[in-house]
Amino acid sequence: MTTNTNGRPPEAVYIHIPFCTNKCFYCDFNSYVLKDQPVMDYLEALDREMEQTVKNTPPGVIKTIFVGGGTPTVLKPDEMAYFLKSVRTHFPNWDKDIEFSMEANPGTTDIDKLTVMKEGGVNRVSFGVQAFQNELLTGIGRIHNVDDVYRSLENARAVGLNNLSVDLMFGLPNQTVEMLGESIRKALELDLPHYSIYSLKVEENTLFHTLFNKNKLPLPNEEDELQMYLLLMSSMKEAGYNQYEISNFAKPGMESRHNITYWRNEDYYGLGAGAHGYVGRQRHINVKGVNPYVEATRKGLPRLDAYPITEAEAMEDFMMVGLRMHEGVSNEAFQAQFGRSIEDIFAKSLHKMLHAGLLEHEEGTYRLSKQGILFGNDVFAEFVGALTEV
Structure with a gap:
């Protein structure tokens, strides 16, 4: 049995749902296209991992839960309900002000699914918008369009989910400083409590990396990328958002508490295929493939590697x-x-x-x-x- 470095049991949970509708051109996350995947087998395996994890390291009062991916919202409403019931069963002791976030793709969040999410305890949704120009979205392999963004946010608010965030990206192929300015303006018109705005990194094992090596990725030059970041910071400040982290902006008091757990180097459980966790000054990474992960949970904790941090x-x-x-x-x-x-x-x-x-x-x-x-x-x-x- 392990406890964490400050003597308290972990109070933050990260859970990985590795399925997506398609693979974005820049993505190197542990994710798999949904078609023909054994989704229910995976959710049952997650349930087993949760059960073994809390037996091994009993949780404290849970203050934050973050469900990432992949795209967790590709789960069907009944699968989502099963998953959220698992979370509640194994981590029953929630702080009264828990922050329970789930990543979502615009276009994968109808009213039925959002209702199930809200009933299951989700109270914060982070939408991967990336840009407000359809041609840029197509160019990075996103399958949603700008209309989907507005519809998804409308649906979320309709079921009472108001703690919403969107992700934007800059430094994208063929993106100009003006285009980013337009995306920021449109994002700010949504009047959300939180925005995450990241620069594109060309990661290995992605389509963009292949194109980059062939000199076929038309990225903005360094000067334009710097202008994009400066524009972004000044626009957000002017609109009353605090830049509480290099890439994150929030209205006062609406910062992502789960991410702050990482940035303060505090303990968190990491559950699911390829997930990382940090408990009691020990890091672990789970088995990555869906079927190997499912099999591994039948025999114990599905670890690919675990090692102490000096x-x-x-x-x-x-x-x-x-x-x-x-x-x-x-x-x-x-x-x-x-x-x-x-x-x-x-x-x-x-x-x-x-x-x-x-x-x-x-x-x-x-x-x-x-x-x-x-x-x-x-x-x-x-x-x-x-x-x-x-």
């Missing part, structure tokens, strides 16, 4: 993920987790980043400067291996 690695992780947030990392939180001061451990890296003007420091807290936000990866890289190489 204190040095945990300290590095704390800095890398914590500095993504606007609030930065505090000496107090570092000391609470590790019993030592942040300056004792990272004096050299902190001094270097402060001197470069990429970090700022006040009252025991380090955070990215305005310039640091633009060069975040350089700052995070400074802490990768800073201790483990010694």
